[in-house]
Amino acid sequence: MMSSAPGSSSSSESRPSLLLVDDDVELCRLMRLYLNRAGYQLTCSVDGRDGVAQALSGAYDLMLLDVTLPLLDGFEVLRQTRRSSSIPTIMLTSRSLSADRLNGFDKGADDYLCKPFEPEELVARIRAVLRRSQAPKQEVGWQSFGAIRISESSRQVLSAKVEVDLTTVEFDLLLMLSRAGGRVVKRDALTIAIQERKPSFFDRSLDVHISHLRAKLGRAGAGIQTVRGVGYLLATGDPTALRPAATEEYVR
Structure with a gap:
């Protein structure tokens, strides 16, 4: 009621x-x-x-x-x-x-x-x-991650020099992964950041958002890598292989 x-x-x-x-x-x-x-x-x-x-x-x-x-x-x-x-x-x-x-x-x-x-x-x-x-913008200018460029101030993303239209959740996920510097961000940390609550055991919404994000980024989406049983990372160099730092846990 x-x-x-x-x-x-x-x-x-x-x-x-x-x-x-x-x-x-x-x-x-x-x-x-x-x-x-x-x-x-x-x-x-x-x-x-x-x-x-x-x-x-x-x-x-x-x-x-x-x-x-x-x-x-x-x-x-x-x-x-x-x-x-x-x-x-x-x-x-x-x-x-x-x-x-x-x-x-x-x-x-x-x-x-x-x-x-x-x-x-x-x-x-x-x-x-x-x-x-409506989060306040803190960064000025563009940051590059391979073919992906991110402007936090304008909440814009370019993939291979083409602007990509992302939802609020997709942009926030990409931004959080980019801030990790090539290290793994745990699934729970990502879900809590975008939904402000812990995920249930069967909650697959994060995977759907990541799948959409990869698809929208095109070939550059391969840089978002799955670390099975742990979480996701955004490779800052060659997206075809995990960097050694990828085994580290990202702590904000």
Whole structure:
């Protein structure tokens, strides 16, 4: 039950603007009340086609997306949205099968929360995703890792001199791997960094994000190497072989 929510003294102009795409009108009403008290502005869309149009409008900081929708399902909404927008997206759905979760991440979701959920957990996840997507930029200029070039200040990535469109999660993963200097970053450390919680034993969402990242980087994606049973590394030299430093644990 959605009861009290954390208060906020922010004006409506400074509140993050959220889009909820869900055909459950009562849920939309309750979530609007709760999230408004938590300091957010919420707009609801009740079908997939309108959801795509709203998501591409540039008016929202984050999208909450159901899977079972009229006209277009949530996976198709996200697929079409990702063609030209990297709007942070949390999928909210009663479909809890691992295949559905992986499909959501495969289409570009930043997080996936199964219904029913505690509203406090939803707010925590919204904050985490927004924090990652709006993180202050610290580095200036470009850093090179073989054919991969990364600008932290502009959150841009080039692969073989061609700009690559990455989601927030994909960029953060690549940045974390690049900061490790060719050493292994453990799976748990990567998952906690991008989701701000420990992964479950059967959670394969990290592997889906890494697979997407490799594919988007093209041939340079081979530089992201799997160290079985440990984690991943970004090779700083020849991507076809592990460097000796790859056996070291990365400590931030």
